[in-house]
Amino acid sequence: MLKVNRRNNSRHYRIYQKDETVRFELELKHRQTKLVQNYLFTNQLDVFEYELVLQYFKSSERLLRSDYSYSDWILDFQRRSQAATASRPLVANYIENQVIKNQEEEEERLFHLLQFLSFVKSLKLNPFKDCQKHKIKNQSYYELKFSLTQFVTFTGMRLSNRCEREKLIFYFYQLKKLDPIVKVFSKMAFRSYVCFPYVDCANPSGNSWTIEVLVAKELFCYPYPFQLPTSFLVSKNKNYLRLKLLFIKSLAFSGQKKRLDLEKFFNRINVRNDSLIKIKKNIIQLLSELVGNKSIQNKVEIILKSSKKKDTLVRKLTNSDITRRVKYVQLYETLQKIE
Structure with a gap:
């Protein structure tokens, strides 16, 4: 479909069809391989792979239109690259239109969910080191524990009275009522599991509320955030x-x-x-x-x-x-x- 440069050039980019699929391919040769080969020779495989991916997306971005429907994967990579260096904290998944319902309670619940997921991202926890992992059948959950004060500070809320504090705590109580995640395998086969199977709000000292939550892996590790300014919190x-x-x-x-x-x-x-x-x-x-x-x-x-x-x-x-x-x-x- 498309060829850029000759096959024996240092860079050769091509798009072609094979087995009813379209392939996007970049070949690096000669002096181009010297840019990354030291990472391979010194066994820095993560850096080696990252640099190759970066070269691939740079070439794709330069050669293809980003507003073309078949190049939306370039947009995803650009967003992730910006997210890695950005300080804007509000994270939102690609929300389907039917997710936001007209009911006021549903709207407020969704808004708080986005606040909470953004707060989780801001903690920058390593799922392999910083969180205890739990397994229910084939579904993984990560355990989070934080103070209510941490969450309030992150969102910029102002809890001026006891009623507002109780309303916020009640929000965490409602987390388990969110619609479950459903994986459909065929017309009759599916798997359904809740996003937050366990939520505990306690104030043992009488001065500080502590929140403990189990979060589904899909929400905790969602890889393609869309970021918005702090004011949206x-x-x-x-x-x-x-x-x-x-x-x-x-x-x-x-x-x-x-x-x-x-x-x-x-x-x-x-x-x-x-x-x-x-x-x-x-x-x-x-x-x-x-x-x-x-x-x-x-x-x-x-x-x-x-x-x-x-x-x-x-x-x-x-x-x-x-x-x-x-x-x-x-x-x-x-x-x-x-x-």
Whole structure:
């Protein structure tokens, strides 16, 4: 399908079909092998493998279009490369649309789940050294133990009274109620297991709450995080939480183009004009933060219900641009070059 350079060149990249599958292949020869061969000769096999993979993805990124549907694996690698050096803490899986339901309780539970998974990632635990592993049949779980204060500090929450603290503790109680993970093998064969089979909240000293949780391996070791700014960890009220979930759901889409569906959002809220103005300002503020954190590009496209389009920059957005006439805003993910 594609050949770059001749077969006897130092670098030869090709895409071809074999056994009904498409293969992407990079061959390194001559002086190119000298860049990595010392790692092999000195038995640094992990570094040797990493450098080869890096060369492969660099070449793929340079030669292929990243917005092509069959090159989304390049986007995944770029995101993981950015995640390794980024300090932005909020992690979200590629959320399917049906995961976020309309019920307020379900929305809040999902938001707290994302907070918790991000907190787990921030601990930077090595599953082989730092966590005790448990096995239930064929399913693996990792044991976590932390103070409630650690979680509150990470999220930036402010627990001003006992009621708010009890509400947060009750959230951990509800972890085990999350929908199970289901693996389907055929029409009649499947395996189902809960994400958090054991949760313990205790305050033995009377001064500090301790949380102990068993987390399914799939959640604990999820390898392809999508990262968002720190501000997405906290919600001030119900509509602000809904707005942030709208952003998270839009940005967690695996393609480079993201759709912020404002029509659905505005149809769900019923607020006075002064509150609506605040929401519009929040939308512009969140977009500005995403641009500042290099999560999205400054250029956006506003699509109206009438099908009219308007190209603009986030820094030039005003409240008059964010109206109920808007169907959605097209965003474009910013991806840094692989280094």
